[in-house]
Amino acid sequence: MTDPNATPPLTVSRHELLVAGSDQTFREFIHGFLAFTSLVESIRDKFGELLGLSGAQYELFITIRHRQGDEGISVSHVAQHLYVSGAFVTMETRKLVKLGLVEKRPNPEDGRSVLLRVTPKGDQMLEDLAVVQRPINDTLFECLDSDEFRLIAARMGCLIRSGQRAQKQMAYLSQLEETTDLFDYS
Amino acid sequence: MTDPNATPPLTVSRHELLVAGSDQTFREFIHGFLAFTSLVESIRDKFGELLGLSGAQYELFITIRHRQGDEGISVSHVAQHLYVSGAFVTMETRKLVKLGLVEKRPNPEDGRSVLLRVTPKGDQMLEDLAVVQRPINDTLFECLDSDEFRLIAARMGCLIRSGQRAQKQMAYLSQLEETTDLFDYS
DNA sequence: TGACTTAGCTAACAAACTTAGGTATTGTCG
DNA sequence: CGACAATACCTAAGTTTGTTAGCTAAGTCA
Numbered sequence: 001m002t003d004p005n006a007t008p009p010l011t012v013s014r015h016e017l018l019v020a021g022s023d024q025t026f027r028e029f030i031h032g033f034l035a036f037t038s039l040v041e042s043i044r045d046k047f048g049e050l051l052g053l054s055g056a057q058y059e060l061f062i063t064i065r066h067r068q069g070d071e072g073i074s075v076s077h078v079a080q081h082l083y084v085s086g087a088f089v090t091m092e093t094r095k096l097v098k099l100g101l102v103e104k105r106p107n108p109e110d111g112r113s114v115l116l117r118v119t120p121k122g123d124q125m126l127e128d129l130a131v132v133q134r135p136i137n138d139t140l141f142e143c144l145d146s147d148e149f150r151l152i153a154a155r156m157g158c159l160i161r162s163g164q165r166a167q168k169q170m171a172y173l174s175q176l177e178e179t180t181d182l183f184d185y186s
Numbered sequence: 187m188t189d190p191n192a193t194p195p196l197t198v199s200r201h202e203l204l205v206a207g208s209d210q211t212f213r214e215f216i217h218g219f220l221a222f223t224s225l226v227e228s229i230r231d232k233f234g235e236l237l238g239l240s241g242a243q244y245e246l247f248i249t250i251r252h253r254q255g256d257e258g259i260s261v262s263h264v265a266q267h268l269y270v271s272g273a274f275v276t277m278e279t280r281k282l283v284k285l286g287l288v289e290k291r292p293n294p295e296d297g298r299s300v301l302l303r304v305t306p307k308g309d310q311m312l313e314d315l316a317v318v319q320r321p322i323n324d325t326l327f328e329c330l331d332s333d334e335f336r337l338i339a340a341r342m343g344c345l346i347r348s349g350q351r352a353q354k355q356m357a358y359l360s361q362l363e364e365t366t367d368l369f370d371y372s
Numbered sequence: 373t374g375a376c377t378t379a380g381c382t383a384a385c386a387a388a389c390t391t392a393g394g395t396a397t398t399g400t401c402g
Numbered sequence: 403c404g405a406c407a408a409t410a411c412c413t414a415a416g417t418t419t420g421t422t423a424g425c426t427a428a429g430t431c432a
Contacts, residue, residue, distance in 0.1 A: 007314040012323040016332040025339050026323070031252055032342030034245070037223050037376060038269040039349035046356045050363055054360065059220070066217055076410060083224040088389055090412055098399045112410040123194075130195040132359055137198040137212070139352040139369075143344035146202040153211050156218030158329035163225035166325040170232045173318055177236055242419060274420055276381055298379040298428045366382060 043136060050062065050132060051125055052099075060092050064102060065118045065126065072115030101125065203303055229322060236318060238285070246278050250288060251304045251312065258301030260293065287311065 010023045019025040041055065048058030063081055075093065079086040093116060096102040101122035107113035109141045118126070141149065187241040196209045205211040227241065234244025250266055253259045261279065279302060282288040287308035293299035304312070327335065 008313055009320075011316050011319045012327075013320050014324045014327070016330065017324070017327055017335055019336070024337070027252070029335075029339040030343055031249070032339075032346055033226070035267065036342065036345050036349050037226075037268075039346065039353055040219070040223075042269060043349075043353055043356050046360050050360060054387070063217070067212070073410095074410075080222065083221075083228060085390060086389090086411070087391080087413080092388090094412095101302070107410095110398075110410080112261045114411070127194055130197050133197045134195075134199050136352050136356050136359070137203070138200045139348055139355055141198075141200070141203055141345075142348045142351075143341050144202065148337065148341070149203055149215075150205070150211070152338065153215040153218075155329050155334070156215055156222065159222050159327075160218060160225065162325055163222055163229075166322050166327075167225055169325055170229050170322050174232050174236060177269055240418070260379075261381095270419090271421060272380065274421080278419090280381095293379095296379080296429075300380070329384080 040140070043140070047129060047133065050129060054095075056088075057092050057095060060089065061096060061101060061118070061122065062126070064093075064116050065098075065122070068117050072105065072107075072117040074113045074115060076113075078116065096122075213334075226326070229326070233315060233319065236315060239282075243278050243281060246275065247282055247287060247304070247308065248312070250279075250282075250302050253309070254303050258291065258293075258303035260299045260301060261369075262299075264302065 012023050017023070017026050020108070037185050044058060045055035048055050048061075048172060051058065051061075051063060059082065060078065063078055067081060068076065076088050078093075079089045079115065082089070089184050093102060093104070097104055101119060103115075103117050103119050104114050107115050144152070196204070197290050198204065198209050198212050203209070230244060231241035234241050234247075237244065237247075239247060244348055245268065246264065251258060251288070253263065253267060262272050262273050264279075265275045268275070279288060283290055286305060289303050289305050290300050291303075293301050330338070
């Protein structure tokens with residue numbers, strides 16, 4: 001028999017993430033974070049729509065521009081940054097190339113590799129879009145003052161690295177599960 | 187002819203979000219935020235997998251528990267919180283009901299409405315899962331100290347409200363576009 | 373009562389991916 | 403050098419994750 005008054009077990013243990021010994025704040029924070037994420041994604045879909053792109057295509061597009069450097073970025077590197085399969089990048093990139101927004105050229109240093117770069121037309125489209133993005137982004141982060149924004153921006157790199165560690169840790173744990181069947185509720 | 191040395195237009199204008207008059211930090215922040223979001227989502231998919239659920243089902247599942255209160259939550263309210271269609275909630279909920287994790291009962295106060303609630307079996311599964319979540323969540327937010335965590339957690343509500351405003355603003359602007367064809371690059 | 377709106381369901385479809393399997397190229401090691 | 407594994411990309415087929423359209427039942431309100 002489960003005690004209906006039992007406190008559910010904590011979903012975090014670091015004392016920095018507990019408030020009065022409870023993970024309630026953390027749980028609220030996670031749900032809030034996910035809700036905010038949905039909102040940001042729906043807005044990004046609209047940005048893409050203005051350019052005639054799907055949300056995924058738009059994300060691919062701005063990722064290429066952000067990472068292209070002087071020479072361009074390879075398909076596999078884009079896939080790594082977006083955490084999607086290379087095959088998906090190949091397929092969606094083809095559409096961007098067809099639209100004249102991205103160009104592909106062979107990597108002179110590696111015959112297997114292809115370098116992706118945003119075309120001048122693509123750059124122009126993104127510059128035009130900024131007119132729309134500006135007021136939306138201003139609204140989106142209205143809550144943050146200068147110090148708060150800088151703090152969070154400065155933490156992003158660390159958060160991504162810790163996220164990658166957590167992801168690996170999770171992969172290990174879930175592979176462990178496979179062999180022990182701890183969660184077999186069938 | 188486009189001047190290759192021209193600075194791209196700003197994607198934000200609030201001075202709080204600009205660093206030395208540039209939106210470079212903001213752009214990095216957005217890309218970092220999206221990358222972090224992908225990592226969190228991939229981890230959540232794994233949590234779901236341990237319970238035999240897809241990522242979307244798991245998200246639905248924990249959202250029902252989070253919002254059910256004493257009486258349960260309606261299909262349409264869940265859909266609103268997750269920003270998905272009611273039809274999708276109906277379909278995925280059916281699977282959770284079949285697995286015995288969620289129960290549906292008619293809303294005594296409204297014959298059209300159905301109330302969703304996590305069953306004791308479902309609660310037990312989520313409690314067992316906490317053992318795995320704890321170390322992963324600890325790793326995921328290693329970068330944040332107590333003050334930073336509390337600050338960000340305290341800002342979530344405001345961020346969601348501003349996100350909703352931005353979403354409406356965006357819907358308005360994009361509907362405006364439809365009639366003016368400002369972004370017709372065809 | 374009649375006209376409209378809302379809640380939920382089903383079915384058909386579209387979008388956003390993945391996996392499997394192929395080819396060409398490169399790196400490595402006896 | 404030659405064999406062989408690994409890497410980069412591509413294509414095709416399938417899966418997951420949603421959506422829209424249209425229906426029924428129930429509530430709202432003049």
